Amino acid sequence: xxxxxxxxxxxxxxxxxxxxxxxxxxxxxxxxxxxxxxxxxxxxxxxxxxxxxxxxxxxxxxxxxxxxxxxxxxxxxxxxxxxxxxxxxxxxxxxxxxxxxxxxxxxxxxxxxxxxxxxxxxxxxxxxxxxxxxxxxxxxxxxxxxxxxxxxxxxxxxxxxxxxxxxxxxxxxxxxxxxxxxxxxxxxxxxxxxxxxxxxxxxxxxxxxxxxxxxxxxxxxxxxxxxxxxxxxxxxxxxxxxxxxxxxxxxxxxxxxxxxxxxxxxxxxxxxxxxxxxxxxxxxxxxxxxxxxxxxxxxxxxxxxxxxxxxxxxxxxxxxxxxxxxxxxxxxxxxxxxxxxxxxxxxxxxxxxxxxxxxxxxxxxxxxxxxxxxxxxxxxxxxxxxxxxxxxxxxxxxxxxxxxxxxxxxxxxxxxxxxxxxxxxxxxxxxxxxxxxxxxxxxxxxxxxxxxxxxxxxxxxxxxxxxxxxxxxxxxxxxxxxxxxxxxxxxxx
Amino acid sequence: xxxxxxxxxxxxxxxxxxxxxxxxxxxxxxxxxxxxxxxxxxxxxxxxxxxxxxxxxxxxxxxxxxxxxxxxxxxxxxxxxxxxxxxxxxxxxxxxxxxxxxxxxxxxxxxxxxxxxxxxxxxxxxxxxxxxxxxxxxxxxxxxxxxxxxxxxxxxxxxxxxxxxxxxxxxxxxxxxxxxxxxxxxxxxxxxxxxxxxxxxxxxxxxxxxxxxxxxxxxxxxxxxxxxxxxxxxxxxxxxxxxxxxxxxxxxxxxxxxxxxxxxxxxxxxxxxxxxxxxxxxxxxxxxxxxxxxxxxxxxxxxxxxxxxxxxxxxxxxxxxxxxxxxxxxxxxxxxxxxxxxxxxxxxxxxxxxxxxxxxxxxxxxxxxxxxxxxxxxxxxxxxxxxxxxxxxxxxxxxxxxxxxxxxxxxxxxxxxxxxxxxxxxxxxxxxxxxxxxxxxxxxxxxxxxxxxxxxxxxxxxxxxxxxxxxxxxxxxxxxxxxxxxxxxxxxx
Numbered sequence: 001x002x003x004x005x006x007x008x009x010x011x012x013x014x015x016x017x018x019x020x021x022x023x024x025x026x027x028x029x030x031x032x033x034x035x036x037x038x039x040x041x042x043x044x045x046x047x048x049x050x051x052x053x054x055x056x057x058x059x060x061x062x063x064x065x066x067x068x069x070x071x072x073x074x075x076x077x078x079x080x081x082x083x084x085x086x087x088x089x090x091x092x093x094x095x096x097x098x099x100x101x102x103x104x105x106x107x108x109x110x111x112x113x114x115x116x117x118x119x120x121x122x123x124x125x126x127x128x129x130x131x132x133x134x135x136x137x138x139x140x141x142x143x144x145x146x147x148x149x150x151x152x153x154x155x156x157x158x159x160x161x162x163x164x165x166x167x168x169x170x171x172x173x174x175x176x177x178x179x180x181x182x183x184x185x186x187x188x189x190x191x192x193x194x195x196x197x198x199x200x201x202x203x204x205x206x207x208x209x210x211x212x213x214x215x216x217x218x219x220x221x222x223x224x225x226x227x228x229x230x231x232x233x234x235x236x237x238x239x240x241x242x243x244x245x246x247x248x249x250x251x252x253x254x255x256x257x258x259x260x261x262x263x264x265x266x267x268x269x270x271x272x273x274x275x276x277x278x279x280x281x282x283x284x285x286x287x288x289x290x291x292x293x294x295x296x297x298x299x300x301x302x303x304x305x306x307x308x309x310x311x312x313x314x315x316x317x318x319x320x321x322x323x324x325x326x327x328x329x330x331x332x333x334x335x336x337x338x339x340x341x342x343x344x345x346x347x348x349x350x351x352x353x354x355x356x357x358x359x360x361x362x363x364x365x366x367x368x369x370x371x372x373x374x375x376x377x378x379x380x381x382x383x384x385x386x387x388x389x390x391x392x393x394x395x396x397x398x399x400x401x402x403x404x405x406x407x408x409x410x411x412x413x414x415x416x417x418x419x420x421x422x423x424x425x426x427x428x429x430x431x432x433x434x435x436x437x438x439x440x441x442x443x444x445x446x447x448x449x450x451x452x453x454x455x456x457x458x459x460x461x462x463x464x465x466x467x468x469x470x471x472x473x474x475x476x477x478x479x480x481x482x483x484x485x486x487x488x489x490x491x492x493x
Numbered sequence: 494x495x496x497x498x499x500x501x502x503x504x505x506x507x508x509x510x511x512x513x514x515x516x517x518x519x520x521x522x523x524x525x526x527x528x529x530x531x532x533x534x535x536x537x538x539x540x541x542x543x544x545x546x547x548x549x550x551x552x553x554x555x556x557x558x559x560x561x562x563x564x565x566x567x568x569x570x571x572x573x574x575x576x577x578x579x580x581x582x583x584x585x586x587x588x589x590x591x592x593x594x595x596x597x598x599x600x601x602x603x604x605x606x607x608x609x610x611x612x613x614x615x616x617x618x619x620x621x622x623x624x625x626x627x628x629x630x631x632x633x634x635x636x637x638x639x640x641x642x643x644x645x646x647x648x649x650x651x652x653x654x655x656x657x658x659x660x661x662x663x664x665x666x667x668x669x670x671x672x673x674x675x676x677x678x679x680x681x682x683x684x685x686x687x688x689x690x691x692x693x694x695x696x697x698x699x700x701x702x703x704x705x706x707x708x709x710x711x712x713x714x715x716x717x718x719x720x721x722x723x724x725x726x727x728x729x730x731x732x733x734x735x736x737x738x739x740x741x742x743x744x745x746x747x748x749x750x751x752x753x754x755x756x757x758x759x760x761x762x763x764x765x766x767x768x769x770x771x772x773x774x775x776x777x778x779x780x781x782x783x784x785x786x787x788x789x790x791x792x793x794x795x796x797x798x799x800x801x802x803x804x805x806x807x808x809x810x811x812x813x814x815x816x817x818x819x820x821x822x823x824x825x826x827x828x829x830x831x832x833x834x835x836x837x838x839x840x841x842x843x844x845x846x847x848x849x850x851x852x853x854x855x856x857x858x859x860x861x862x863x864x865x866x867x868x869x870x871x872x873x874x875x876x877x878x879x880x881x882x883x884x885x886x887x888x889x890x891x892x893x894x895x896x897x898x899x900x901x902x903x904x905x906x907x908x909x910x911x912x913x914x915x916x917x918x919x920x921x922x923x924x925x926x927x928x929x930x931x932x933x934x935x936x937x938x939x940x941x942x943x944x945x946x947x948x949x950x951x952x953x954x955x956x957x958x959x960x961x962x963x964x965x966x967x968x969x970x971x972x973x974x975x976x977x978x979x980x981x982x983x984x985x986x
Contacts, residue, residue: 344932344933344934344935344975345933345934345935346933346935346936346937346970348928348931351928351931351932351933352930352931352932353930353931353932353976353977355930355977356930356931356977378934378935381934381935381972382970383935383970383971383972384970385970386968386970387935387937387970435844437845437846437848437849438841438844438845438846438849439837439844439845439846440837440838440839440844441837441838441844441871441874442837442838442839442871442874442876442880443839444839444880475879477839477875477876477877477878477879477880478876479874479876482837483846484846484848
């Protein structure tokens with residue numbers, strides 16, 4: 001019987017080889033190896049499984065994971081085109097020594113590959129297209145019923161944003177009192193969670209959402225830990241944290257649109273020390289085979305973003321003017337991932353006017369950073385009910401539809417940035433000057449040399465663009481309309 | 494002959510005694526002793542003259558000054574009602590040992606006396622009426638032709654402001670290129686200034702302006718040194734600085750509406766060290782017989798306002814949110830005497846929208862401080878002329894008329910504050926909650942105890958006031974109109 005099993009395994013291996021031999025996948029997309037194995041003990045942590053992928057002398061070792069029902073998967077994202085071969089390594093015999101090959105094809109136009117850092121302060125897709133993050137916030141959208149999540153996807157398909165901040169764990173907070181349908185672990189609040197037995201259905205749903213975002217060209221800035229918890233996920237013991245990271249990396253790191261946000265408001269998580277965060281970040285950096293973008297987001301205490309394992313600054317602040325200082329100090333791209341949300345809730349962080357939020361986006365770009373969006377509009381205004389009992393669908397957490405006036409204006413800015421306009425420090429041939437709420441009637445440039453400049457007056461609120469006919473050089477006084485929210489685009493001719 | 498002179502002097506003394514015996518002046522106003530003396534040598538510094546004023550055991554020694562044309566004056570402001578006597582002391586015989594008496598009468602209602610500190614963070618007139626500074630900026634208004642100064646006074650008479658920041662020395666800056674009619678010293682730019690020979694006409698004009706302000710109930714926040722100089726006044730040698738202070742104190746300290754601002758943007762004055770400023774402030778504190786309010790204003794470096802000789806914080810910043818920190822650190826009233834100006838000039842500090850400036854006033858009051866106004870509207874917008882050649886009359890420097898939208902709204906706030914409303918820390922029974930550019934649709938109060946509160950919704954921009962009929966206590970959700978620039982006035986019933 002034992003001999004038969006071995007033969008069967010070998011035979012299966014051959015079959016698999018045959019089956020995969022002519023398979024192909026686009027470069028940067030996911031090639032998935034699925035293996036049937038045993039479902040005994042705790043396959044989530046007891047079964048070790050790796051895929052070793054190689055092309056010439058290039059080798060990538062990728063961890064597999066257990067997906068329930070006796071199924072094991074290894075996900076690989078080919079960083080280069082051409083033929084790839086692989087074999088598996090496992091402590092489960094029927095998962096070990098599987099071999100296969102496939103072809104990584106040239107990417108379709110919509111597939112630009114993962115985003116990474118470019119020129120110290122900027123981002124680029126792997127295909128060389130510049131990427132400027134215009135993010136929004138959907139902390140708990142994956143924990144909502146499918147119909148609501150589909151509506152969210154529909155809203156996102158309108159193209160305002162190209163990054164979404166979202167949590168793995170459900171969120172317990174005002175306007176977030178409904179129970180999610182799925183939890184990441186086996187167990188429940190009453191009897192406790194088994195942090196080393198994951199719930200594949202939960203993660204399959206998460207992946208579905210990440211893939212949906214990817215199909216819309218949206219990066220998934222995935223928050224691995226956060227403090228808004230009534231279930232106990234923020235109290236995970238320290239060994240389980242690392243198992244959780246292993247599982248997350250194995251399942252998700254191959255998604256080309258994945259960014260890692262180690263935590264939201266790390267300093268509000270009571271059970272973690274600063275050393276814990278540093279260690280978790282180091283672990284993630286070592287284990288992620290693709291070195292996806294990696295940061296951590298703060299509440300009120302600034303993280304030391306000079307940590308070399310951090311790819312970019314991801315901060316909470318309403319002081320956009322700090323961007324140049326942070327660029328200087330950290331020598332990394334700066335994203336203000338939380339600067340308050342457009343909305344009307346009774347807390348200062350969620351009652352920004354659309355004018356203010358849009359203005360922060362423009363100021364952010366002009367100062368050499370990036371700003372993220374969020375929306376918190378109550379739709380049922382009741383003064384006879386405690387706020388925490390209000391169950392409105394607020395975009396910033398649950399998704400749904402956007403009610404605010406900022407998204408279309410953010411998209412307007414995004415178009416301008418994607419047409420090559422930036423901040424003066426990084427791009428002195430095509431840059432923005434932004435006046436915020438100020439209302440100058442003249443602006444003075446003192447251009448050096450003989451260079452001629454084209455100047456475009458942009459009304460950032462009314463979304464109008466007017467290029468001045470005159471060409472400017474030297475001491476130049478440019479007439480402005482004396483109203484707030486005006487920007488100039490300055491282009492060297 | 495000598496004997497005759499002595500007799501004449503004694504006889505003159507008797508005459509003077511008689512002449513002054515039934516004179517009177519309101520408490521806190523100025524009783525002036527005028528004496529004819531010699532005009533030889535340098536009477537500004539060589540003649541010593543003091544008036545010793547006494548009432549019972551209270552004695553005040555007040556320095557006199559030379560006012561040109563052989564006239565010497567001693568100005569005394571009686572701090573108390575009732576009979577006062579005086580005699581003079583001088584190294585000039587014909588100024589020495591003059592005696593007199595007068596009655597200090599109860600003040601008229603409009604005469605509230607000088608302003609001083611009250612309850613650590615606030616101000617009060619001497620008669621006990623609370624004073625909240627709503628200042629404006631008129632750096633060089635005293636150096637303008639009389640017709641323009643009279644127009645400024647006419648504008649000020651409309652009652653927007655109750656404090657004016659103004660310089661002794663003329664100001665050289667954009668839009669300030671015309672020569673003043675009078676200079677504070679004898680001499681000129683070419684041949685140099687005689688810093689120990691003052692120009693009485695200059696100071697008489699200055700006093701006239703101070704008195705005009707006083708008649709309108711406006712405090713004169715007098716700036717003694719500043720950096721915007723093309724004449725050389727900012728390069729006065731260090732001995733002359735003290736002579737200048739002596740002369741200023743002798744002439745002006747009796748004016749009940751005088752405040753001392755040692756400098757504007759002290760850190761931009763190249764010829765002064767920090768120790769110089771400390772010493773000048775100490776000197777002023779020791780020599781001013783009335784201990785008028787005393788501060789110093791910064792450019793970019795913060796002065797250490799914990800100096801006990803400083804009565805209040807007078808800073809430049811656009812960050813109104815620092816007020817609570819400065820209150821805590823310095824334990825003094827905080828005035829943001831420069832937070833930018835409403836206007837349209839090509840520099841960030843002078844192109845605030847009226848909405849922004851008004852908002853800073855409200856935020857300042859709500860945070861426990863005070864904010865000052867300034868206005869910089871160009872009226873001739875020319876792109877074919879260098880900005881520095883523009884000779885427009887900008888309120889912030891020259892005065893004239895106000896063109897902006899902030900003054901009437903500042904006056905609206907002033908009325909509310911003068912009706913007893915303040916910040917929550919200093920006055921938890923009648924205070925403001927201000928939302929700035931935020932747009933909440935609800936605000937949550939959690940009032941403690943059984944106290945009932947009346948809540949008034951104030952649209953600070955449209956200047957409307959709506960008191961809610963309902964009385965609030967405990968957990969209270971107050972409906973708001975979801976638009977920017979809303980404040981709540983909360984009054985305990």
